[in-house]
Amino acid sequence: GDSVTQMEGPVTLSEEAFLTINCTYTATGYPSLFWYVQYPGEGLQLLLKATKADDKGSNKGFEATYRKETTSFHLEKGSVQVSDSAVYFCALSDSGAGSYQLTFGKGTKLSVIP
Amino acid sequence: DTGVSQDPRHKITKRGQNVTFRCDPISEHNRLYWYRQTLGQGPEFLTYFQNEAQLEKSRLLSDRFSAERPKGSFSTLEIQRTEQGDSAMYLCASSLGSGALGNEQFFGPGTRLTVL
Numbered sequence: 039g040d041s042v043t044q045m046e047g048p049v050t051l052s053e054e055a056f057l058t059i060n061c062t063y064t065a066t067g068y069p070s071l072f073w074y075v076q077y078p079g080e081g082l083q084l085l086l087k088a089t090k091a092d093d094k095g096s097n098k099g100f101e102a103t104y105r106k107e108t109t110s111f112h113l114e115k116g117s118v119q120v121s122d123s124a125v126y127f128c129a130l131s132d133s134g135a136g137s138y139q140l141t142f143g144k145g146t147k148l149s150v151i152p
Numbered sequence: 153d154t155g156v157s158q159d160p161r162h163k164i165t166k167r168g169q170n171v172t173f174r175c176d177p178i179s180e181h182n183r184l185y186w187y188r189q190t191l192g193q194g195p196e197f198l199t200y201f202q203n204e205a206q207l208e209k210s211r212l213l214s215d216r217f218s219a220e221r222p223k224g225s226f227s228t229l230e231i232q233r234t235e236q237g238d239s240a241m242y243l244c245a246s247s248l249g250s251g252a253l254g255n256e257q258f259f260g261p262g263t264r265l266t267v268l
Contacts, residue, residue: 081243081260082195082243082245084256138208139185139200139208139210140187140197140245141197142196
């Protein structure tokens with residue numbers, strides 16, 4: 039079945055540091071890939087997505103590129119802020135295989151300190 | 153448009169009791185999903201509706217769980233004879249189901265269930 043593996047946390051960075059959160063996947067079809075973010079006390083929000091190979095999703099300074107050859111979708115940000123402190127989830131949707139559910143990784147907690 | 157709403161936000165119950173949660177999706181969205189999230193884990197898919205039809209169910213959805221979406225709008229998730237292992241956050245999401253944004257799921261704030 040489909041699965042998502044992402045970097046274990048927690049991750050603690052100083053403000054303005056570079057962020058990478060690794061995500062790899064296995065899927066039977068050709069999935070769409072997502073990063074969701076969960077800020078403290080809030081619900082899941084879509085951060086960015088990519089639907090085909092070599093697509094780059096971007097939002098709020100975050101980027102991730104769909105790499106089919108390495109089955110990866112790593113999240114990056116050049117300069118993190120305290121307000122980026124949250125839990126980040128990598129997810130896939132394999133609708134081409136007839137399933138619309140999202141399959142999530144376990145999440146990576148990011149703490150950014152001033 | 154106020155987003156996906158869920159009620160109640162918190163529910164504490166005793167083992168063996170039945171509980172029911174409600175989800176109101178974004179009004180024009182025809183797809184509705186239920187997920188369960190336990191502490192330190194990502195959400196796990198439970199079931200999915202397109203309009204009023206329940207099209208997909210996870211093996212996590214035991215026979216104590218039942219979900220409905222009678223008129224293709226709001227949905228309910230009922231857990232009968234609750235067990236302590238049912239304690240989790242229950243998330244609802246909806247999506248448009250067509251077009252370029254059809255696959256994008258919008259999540260509600262969740263209902264946190266505690267079974268004593």
